[in-house]
Amino acid sequence: MNFELIKSVVELVQQFMEQNEGKAQYSNDLHGFTEWINAANQHDFENPDWIGKESGRSSDSIINTLLIRMNRYAKSYSRSAVGSSVFSSQDDFIYLISLKNMGTMSKMELIKHNVHEKSSGILIINRLLHNGWIEQAVSPKDKRIKNIQITEKGLAILDEHMEEIRRASRAVVGNLTHAEQMLLIAVLSKLDEFHDSFYRMNLETRDLLNTVYKKLN
Secondary structure, three states: OOHHHHHHHHHHHHHHHHHHOOOOOOOOOHHHHHHHHHHHHHHHHHOOOOOOOOOOOOHHHHHHHHHHHHHHHHHHHHHHHHOOOOOOOHHHHHHHHHHHHHOOEEHHHHHHHOOOOHHHHHHHHHHHHHHOOEEEEEOOOOOOOEEEEEOHHHHHHHHHOHHHHHHHHHHHHOOOOHHHHHHHHHHHHHHHHHHHHHHHHOOOOOOHHHHHHHHHO
16 A cells, blocks of 8 residues: 555645635535645646746746757657667658658658758658658659658558657656646647748748748737
């Protein structure tokens, strides 16, 4: 029996009773206790602390910093996952997963989907073609466009290393609860949807920042 857990729960219940005494804000039962815990968690989400907050550092600044840090953590875990595999980088299996999940795509569609510069995306695609993990064919709708799809060899190599990839993904999620994961997915999806349209529109023109800034202001 986990006595430390029981002790923590008892202390939490005692804290609930003390705070609720005289105020009767919550019913003195399991339902009221649950509401109290949810309210406390909601307060943490609505008014979080961050380094530099008291000295005036904005939420925009800390969000940008945290996203950059998370990207670096994710890259580190991915490098560990592919370190002993046949993949040259995390981009190899990310492109393969994109093709597996979304089906045949043009080169530019795949590059834009993975938010890469054209030159970087072409290098990745050429590497995958060289390894025989993807194949290309002229689009029946437009002879100027080459469509690419994952091959059986690509599916096999992806399946062979999928557990390592999943382990890296689980490491990124860290200690988030299921509810926190769902909230994060919703928030990041909203951000991704906002930025994706501008990125696709301005991939070649290099004025992405100005376009987004004008939209926000």
